[in-house]
Amino acid sequence: MKKRQKKNGGSPMDPLRQSPSRSSSRASSPRTLPCEMLGYVGIEAVLDQLKIKAMKMGFEFNIMVVGQSGLGKSTMVNTLFKSKMWKSTMPGLGVPTPQTLQLQSVTHVIEESGVKLKLTVTDTPGFGDQINNDKCWDPILGYINEQYEHYLQEEILITRQRHIPDTRVHCCVYFVPPTGHWLRPLDIEFLQRLCRTVNVVPVIARADSLTIEEREAFRHRIQENLKTHGIEVYPQKCFDEDINDKILNSKIRERIPFAVVGADREHIVNGRCVLGRKTKWGIIEVENMAHCEFPLLRDLLIRSHLQDLKDITHNVHYENYRIFRLNESHVLPRGPGWVNLAPAPVSVPAPAGPQANPVPPKVGGWAKDNSDEEC
């Protein structure tokens, strides 16, 4: 409790208000007496029980890729999960670009060593492709909020399902075009809005068009941009719990955004078969750390932080949405027929009236969003 309050009071402009201090939460539980066991009992068998239960139920993961067309989003997803999730879209010259942003989701069940993963990938074709890209983030925010809404509706039913299907977006990978200069205004706008609702991992797409030095410089400039505009990308600093987490996550934070290259073709290099892009001047190996940072991205998303991504989505982002939604209904009492899911509340009206004090920064954040919409 103490840890949480300190964090809350520290940064009033922090868009991510709550921090789940999971480990040191003893203050809320009753007085406990530590006891010494005189022999082996077998309590640690509960870990195996957990594993068995988890494997029986399977895992779910929902990832969203956002970026302009041609940045290699579909290829990246295929490379990440080593399968043909998407056919990389190469629209013919005659095909007109879609006028509105339409999100496409595809779900696959993949299995590895007995672990079943239900993976949902949401693509955003047409993002940032129009001439006037104003409010192009609205459909995306709407989709994310809609998933939260679905979950909330399921959760407040009287007769609930045993296991509520989780369609909430756990991670949003944002593809930054490799200009080499700065983040564009579109990027900044989008990232500012999205980092408050979902875990965002920015990556530098098509990094093979930048040299190593250019990459480093670009990365530094992007980090500066992010800091100036107060954008907290995953892994968020405020959720580091103990010193191990801090060390691990700082290492990651130094390298964000990763410079990645995606490829789904295999080539022979030095007798080995590797995934890579073949060009006239050489073969760029995707899994080679000297060439690009794809392994880091893959490790972050899948091997080490997948559960953490899901946890933060569930404990922080979803809770924030829930608080907002439940508060909203109290301020403006409406009769039956109140719940309407289309369109989901994207431009949120700043809750008027005597707002319960626990969420002042959040209200400020939303109000800021509103004022941005209005001007």
Add this chain to the structure above:
Amino acid sequence: MSSEVARHLLFQSHMATKTAHMSSQVFDNEEKQKKENTRSLAMSGHVGFESLPDQLVSRSIQQGFCFNILCVGETGIGKSTLIDTLFNTNFEDHESSHFYPHVRLKAQTYELQESNVRLKLTIVNTVGFGDQINKEESYQPIVDYIDAQFEAYLQEELKIKRSLFNYHDSRIHVCLYFISPTGHSLKTLDLLTMKSLDSKVNIIPVIAKADAISKTELQKFKIKLMSELVSNGVQIYQFPTDDETIAKVNASMNGHLPFAVVGSMDEVKVGNKMVKARQYPWGIVQVENENHCDFVKLREMLICTNMEDLRDETHTRHYELYRRRKLEEMGLTDTGPENKPLSLQETYEAKRHEFYGERQRKEEEMKQLFVQRVKEKEAVLKEAERELQAKFEHLKRVHQEEKLRLEEKRRLLEEEIIAFSKKKATSEIYQSQPFMTPGGNVRKDKDRKNSSFM
């Protein structure tokens, strides 16, 4: 030692069967529907999400585990000793008295740690159960306690700003019901209590002080007990048999219910090692000997194999049942009058609106009442004022009249004073002529008389 090895083997075999029987996995109903939309995808390489269970486990280790046991049984039946033996610790506790007028529940939380697993264990004991002469109200405090824990969790869940991951879960995960070893059948109190608890908590009945029964009697006793439970419709906890690896073990254990246990923390030398046992003149009852009692089975089932399932059942079945009942009591339903799905939020909102309107109306009423009273009071006061004014006028008039009369009197008095002073003046003139005539004496006398008269 052997149990550890057994555990590892168990997990290994589980992994083997999993990879072998991938296709025979049973999906939930919801997932069956989704299966139409989802395709299984073959991967061309190693991705690495097999570490997912490990990520889950490491998060759980960080969070720590919570387990709450409720022990129901008469005083002196061996509840505390059994718990001590189960967890191989000496929990601080003294013997309770037999003279409590009511049944009370005493909860104590302990922190245990084994390798990297932290367990927050809460033991709830019923104090004074079965001691009263009139036992009618014995089981009600227990039911109330269990409901109170569910209620606390429900309140936390319904809060707007909640912190469920932080919440110390105090819901009872398992109830160990201690049956006294009479050898005949269940007592009425036992039956009643178990009947009232079976829909709220996982019950595992155990026969306490099993060293008081012989082996043959024990067999008969167990059969009798189980048949009584079944015929009375008491639902005790069945160890789950849907998972292949532990199904066999669990199924066989289900046949051994209720477990006949002996608890002891005292160590006795048997052979060449010290074991936990109870020493009698006629022999030594070893706690961890499977031939002597079912203690090892209980420990296996309770802790090593099914702890997670017990927690799961509590959360997904008993708690959901409680929640559904509670919310329906409050008048909230899932479907509206036209059978359209109505969300909880909507009905809550509608009710709120209703109450709000109610409150508005009441406020209006009170306002009206208030205004009316004020008016009345005002009228009364005005009346009083008028009266006062009238009185004032009256008094003024009286005063005026008094004044006039007094004026009159004063005038008269002044006239008299003038008259007197005139006479005084004339008498003085007469006095100033003393030698005028001898008859003057008579006149003088007369004057003197006159003046004295004046």
